[in-house]
Amino acid sequence: MSQPAVLRFAAACAVGALAMVPSVLGQGGTYPSARTGGNYMHNYYFPPAPSSTPWAPAWSPDGKWIAVAMSGSIWKVDPAGGVAHEMTYDGKYHSMPAWSPDGNWIIYTADDGGKTLQLAIANVATGESRALTNDAFIYTDPVFSPDGSRVAYVSTKPNGFFNVYIRPIKGGQWAGDEVAVSTDSKFRNSRLYFGVEDLHITPAWTRDSRQLLLVSNRGVPLGSGNIWLAPAAAGGMHDAQSVVAEQTLYRARPDVSVDGRRFVYSSTRGTADQFSNLYVQPVTGGEPYKLTFFEHDAFHPRWSPDGEWIAYIDNREGLPQLALLEVYGGANRIVRIADRRWKRPMGVLSVRTVDERGQATGARIHLTASDGKFYAPADAYARVSAAGDRVFHSAGEFQVELPVGKTKLTIVKGFEVVPQDAEVDIAANEVTRAQVGLKRMTDMSAKGWHGGSTHVHMNYGGNLHNTLENLMMMSDAEDQDIVLEQVANKDNRILDYQFFIPGGGPHPLSRKDMVLVVGQEYRPPFWGHVFMFGLRDHLISPFTTGYEGTAIESLYPSNTDMLRKAR
Incomplete structure (x- = not known):
């Protein structure tokens, strides 16, 4: 008690x-109407409820403001001075803002605490908001068409699987019935972490309002899917073409440039990067060009109306923050929130x-x-x-x-x-x-029993750029005596390998009352996951086997083989 x-x-x-x-x-709760996706979808895809820092930037049509989600509300931020003005507020957690082309409306998501995600819209001039949906399903990723006549969004309606829809809108109200750009479809077998049902998420309009870029794992064995170009019409996914084929994890979120020729997106290039960086590519397909070279994550990119800047989320300092990248020139800065009004x-x-x-x-x-x-x-x-x-x-x-x-x-x-x-x-x-x-009820360490976590992956969540120092702070807050951080794969990427120190003993950040050890988890989906600590010389490679569609799709080596290598 x-x-x-x-x-x-x-x-x-x-x-x-x-x-x-x-x-x-x-x-x-945890969104019961989402019948696919699992933990990684909750970490990487659903908007944080709430984020303590800016999330999901969206430019105003005149380029003077950037709308963001923060502290459960939608805010407009002055990119020059960092002053933030709260625009929406009620009993739900608001996120994923998108400005209408005429600047009069902001559509956004409203989270009721982990049960559903609904769509709502705010009148920018009056500050009044109204619900656009109200049922048991999830609605997210809303975005106005450039001509302002329609909204594309994602919903789990009607069966709990993620599909892209388009619906007419006028004067802040629906002006017709929705049409399904994609419909439920299945892969040939149940995919590791992603299941058998396909995903269709994160739509982005082309400048002529006739097509959509979207992310889907239709026909893809691993990850959240490729980037596709599809007609913005009922059943458009049947005529879609893949324009980026790589392993993704919900971070791509394409956005088309003002001239309509290219799009920016966030990517790890499959396994090339440990972290998500920004890339540009022609809308109709081609070779990607890398814009950032960070040792941290950059995601949620959005072009400014004049095409000179990209607003995005940057976690170089740990927490996600609003940032700006100059498209031609390369200037890069964090937009620090100077005042919350x-x-x-x-x-x-x-x-x-x-x-x-x-x-x-x-x-x-x-x-x-x-x-x-x-x-x-x-x-x-x-x-x-x-x-x-x-x-x-x-x-x-x-x-x-x-x-x-x-x-x-x-x-x-x-x-x-x-x-x-x-x-x-x-x-x-x-x-x-x-x-x-705080009063201690017992001291097990004094009795020779030490508590802690033997299974820690400090950067699996995706939003926070975690460090060993911050991990120690969190572990101290949980009163842990032992912290066993494990280098491991996430699909084809290897996370946190740079923190391994040969020898296998306590890490130099260890304290008298809390020991930190960096080891490895070997994660084959068939054989099961095993831990390797006390590695004297190097990490053991490969970090996994059996991943469908990769060069390591094999039952060899087994856990026994790898443990022999680790001895």
Whole structure:
């Protein structure tokens, strides 16, 4: 049973009322109408609910603003100064904005907490929003046609599988029935991580409003699929042609240039890059040209209306951030959010978590604000667990902007510390400070038993560019004594191999109270996955076997063969 949190408030700031409250664990679900895709779809494809930093940029038609998703709302950001204005807000998590060509409307997705994703639209002038869909299915990736008469989007309607639809729109309302560009289709067998049903996702219009670029794994054995060019009409996928054939993982998201001749997309070029970089290619097919050469990820690219800039999401500093790339010239910069101008009363909660000695200590934070939604600090990575818990990790202190009213907290630090529940009152334009004491119920390490995680892949989520230092912070927040990071493949890519140090012992970042070891996971789909730690000289290659359609589609070597190599 959790105990009431011990809070002490700074005299100079607003005092928050504290009470023992029910836990806020278990806050949502995992999109039951999505019958294919699995964990990687949730990590790489569905919009974060919410993202603590900008997500899914979309230019205004005049090029003066960039719409983004952030903190559960749609915002418009001044790319020159970084001032962000909140444009939409309600009880759902908003994302994936797209501006109408006349600048009057923004269509976006509305997530009800992991059950469904719906479409909504906002009047830019009045700020009023209305729902466009309201059922049990998923709707995402909305984008206006260049002539403004139609919207292309993705839905799991009617059978739970992902298809592209087009629907007429006028004056912010549907103006006709939808037509299905793609329909349910199947691969010859169930694909590793992707199943038997085909995906059709991320549509992008050509400039004449007559065709769509989209991503589909129709006929593709591994990954989320190729980029296809299809007629923007009912059944258009039957006449589609593949214009990029490579292994993708939901990141491609093509966008056609202003002149209509080329498109930008995010890619790892199959296995050429560990990270997603930006590429351009002719719309009708051809050889890709690489625009960025990052050792981090760049994705969600969108051309500016004048064709001079590409807005995209960049995680060079860890968290996803809004960035700009000059198309001709190569200038590149992060658009830092200098000020968040909310459309509703907000306050600030500042929390310090301490151990029994009064020293700051890391923890996992579960937070539900007065509006029933989750918020995370601008410098923290917002996460959603498989159980639907929305959390972030703190190194011991954090600040977060919250709506006025009672905020509920559950603060957790592993299995040996008593979880703490608290309720704090947030006042408008005030800083409420709280200190939460954590009490250890037992110390298993002192008894010779050490807890930790033997199975960690720190960059499998895709959005966060994780480092060993940040992994240690997260592990400390979970009260782990042992952290076994594993270099491994994701499809044909090998992730985190640069962190391996020969010898097999503790990594130099290890602490007296927390040991970090970098090893390897060998991941053949037929034989099963095995761990390899204590490697004295090098990582063992290949990192997997048996992947359909690749040169390593073989049952040899077996796990026994590879373990002999690792001895």
